[in-house]
Every structure is written in structure tokens, then in C-alpha cells.
Amino acid sequence: QVQLQESGPGLVKPSETLSLSCTVSGGSISTSYWSWIRQPPGKGLEWIGYIYYSGSTMYNPSLKSRVTISLDTSKNQFSLRLGSVTAADTAVYYCARDRGADRDYNGLDVWGQGTTVTVSS
Amino acid sequence: SYELTQPPSVSVSPGQTARITCSGDALPIQYVYWYQQKPGQAPVLVIYKDNARPSGIPERISGSTSGTTVTLTISGVQAEDEADYYCQSTDRSGTYWVFGGGTKLTVL
Numbered sequence: 395q396v397q398l399q400e401s402g403p404g405l406v407k408p409s410e411t412l413s414l415s416c417t418v419s420g421g422s423i424s425t426s427y428w429s430w431i432r433q434p435p436g437k438g439l440e441w442i443g444y445i446y447y448s449g450s451t452m453y454n455p456s457l458k459s460r461v462t463i464s465l466d467t468s469k470n471q472f473s474l475r476l477g478s479v480t481a482a483d484t485a486v487y488y489c490a491r492d493r494g495a496d497r498d499y500n501g502l503d504v505w506g507q508g509t510t511v512t513v514s515s
Numbered sequence: 516s517y518e519l520t521q522p523p524s525v526s527v528s529p530g531q532t533a534r535i536t537c538s539g540d541a542l543p544i545q546y547v548y549w550y551q552q553k554p555g556q557a558p559v560l561v562i563y564k565d566n567a568r569p570s571g572i573p574e575r576i577s578g579s580t581s582g583t584t585v586t587l588t589i590s591g592v593q594a595e596d597e598a599d600y601y602c603q604s605t606d607r608s609g610t611y612w613v614f615g616g617g618t619k620l621t622v623l
Contacts, residue, residue, distance in 0.1 A: 429612075438617040439550075439558065439601050452610060455516060488557055497609050501548035501563035508557055 396421035398489050398506035406483075406513050412476040416489030416506055423447065423465065427492040428472045429502060430463060432485040440485075444492070445472055479513045486510050517541065517606040519615035526621040533589040535618045537602035540583055547585045548603040549578060551596075552617075558601065562587060589620070597622045 402414035416428070429444035443453035445463045453461045462475040476483060487509050490502040519539040527533040537547060546565050550558035560569050562578040565585065575590040589596050602615040 431614075438599075439552075439603075439614040441603075441612040441614060444612070452612075455611065499546065499548075499605070501560045501569075501603070502550070502558070503560045503563075503569060505557035505559075 396491060396504050398491065398504055400487060400489050400506045400509040402509060402511070404510055404512060406479055406511060407515050408480055408513055409478055412474070412479050412483060412511055412513075414474045414487055414489075414509065414511070415471050416473070418470045418472075418491075423467055423470045423472065425493070425495075427494055427499070428463075428465070429490045429492060430474045431488045431490060431502075432483075433488070433508075434482075434485045442474065442476075442487075481513050484511065484513045517611065517613050519602055519604060519613055521600075521602060521615040521618045523616070524619045524621065526623055527592050528623045529592055529594060531592055533592050533596070533620055535587045535589075535600050535620065536584055537587070537604075537615050538584045539604060539613075539615075541607040542580065542583050542585055542604060544607065545605045545609060547578070547580070549587045550601045550603065552599045552601065553597075561600075592620075592622055594622050596620060 397419045399417045406412045425447050427444045430442040443463050445451045460477045465472045489506045491504040494500040549562035551561050552558040561572050566578040577588045579586050599617045601617045
């Protein structure tokens with residue numbers, strides 16, 4: 395079955411760019427919605443954005459100016475870039491899949507294990 | 516921005532029924548999805564499209580809707596059900612995804 399694995403630096407300096415990748419195994423990235431969600435320590439889930447297999451993207455309006463999500467079909471990966479980070483961006487970052495199509499969503503049925511990113515100098 | 520409202524906590528005794536609500540203006544026209552998250556683990560989808568269960572989710576977990584409020588019901592609560600539960604939906608246009616603040620279910 396499909397599995398997701400996040401990777402990237404665990405420590406990022408303030409004002410720099412956070413970059414994470416999510417590798418998809420056991421299935422193709424050429425279908426579905428691929429999403430990033432984060433969870434600050436002791437807090438709830440926050441949707442960051444998604445990329446549809448076609449390449450179209452949608453971002454949380456509160457983060458839109460700093461976020462880019464991209465797809466690399468040759469590597470079966472998708473990636474997150476979040477610029478100008480501050481301590482408030484410290485969180486566990488999850489990648490996840492929604493098998494929906496054409497805005498008929500099915501829920502995030504596959505999640506990565508999550509990766510902790512700390513923003514600190 | 517669009518918000519979904521959940522109670523911070525719900526407590527029930529083993530064997531009883533737990534009900535967790537989620538309120539939002541767009542819920543009459545947009546589906547809701549429910550996730551269970553145990554400490555240190557990634558969330559797990561337990562209900563999709565208001566009331567459908569993914570394979571492997573027990574029948575005692577169910578979802579229902581009534582206007583602007585949706586409810587996750589767990590019947591015959593067991594100790595293993597103790598977790599945080601999050602609802603998720605979209606804004607009225609179906610464009611932006613949003614999570615509720617989460618509800619901590621405590622099994623007494």
C-alpha cells in the first residue's frame with residue numbers, strides 16, 4: 395500500500411527557508427491530492443496546502459505569501475518550501491494523501507510519520 | 516477566515532457513548548472528515564464524507580450531521596479510544612481546507 399516519508403533538516407534558522415520533501419512509495423504520485431499539514435508543540439493540526447497531481451496548488455491563506463508546494467514525478471516526491479520562518483513555524487510537519495479528484499475529496503487517508511522542524515538560531 | 520469549532524475535551528466512562536461535535540457555517544454544504552490522533556502518532560482517518568468509515572475502522576465509530584453541526588459518535592467506548600479527535604472540512608466554496616481545534620477524549 396502507499397506509504398509516505400518526510401525528509402529534511404530538523405533545524406532551520408529564523409528568516410531562512412524551511413524545505414521538506416515527501417517520498418511516495420507503493421503507488422504513483424500521478425493521481426490524488428498531496429498535502430502538507432503541521433502541528434506546533436501541544437497544539438492542533440493546521441493545513442498548509444496541497445498540490446493536485448495535475449500540478450495545481452492551493453494554500454492556506456494565512457501562509458500563502460510564504461509557501462510553495464511542488465511535485466517531482468520523476469522521483470515520486472512532492473516538496474514544501476516555507477520562507478521567512480520564525481519560531482512560530484516550529485512544528486511537526488506531516489505529508490498526507492487525499493485520493494479525491496476534481497475537488498471531490500475523500501479525506502487524508504495516508505499520512506507520513508511526521509518530521510519535527512525547529513526554528514532557532 | 517473560515518473556522519470549525521470543537522469542544523476542547525469530552526470525558527466518558529468505559530462502555531458508554533462519546534459524542535464529539537464540530538460546528539461550522541459551511542457544514543450543511545460541505546463534507547466533514549474525522550481523524551483520531553494518539554500521542555506521538557500521525558492522525559488516522561476514521562470518518563470521511565460525513566458518515567463513511569474507511570476499511571478497518573470499527574462500526575462503533577460513526578458520523579452524523581444536523582445543519583451546521585456534525586457529530587462523531589463512539590459507542591461502547593474502550594480505553595484504546597482515548598485520543599485527540601479532529602474534524603476537517605472546507606470553506607463554503609470548497610477551496611480551502613480547515614481543521615477544527617481538536618477534542619481530547621478521556622476515558623475515565
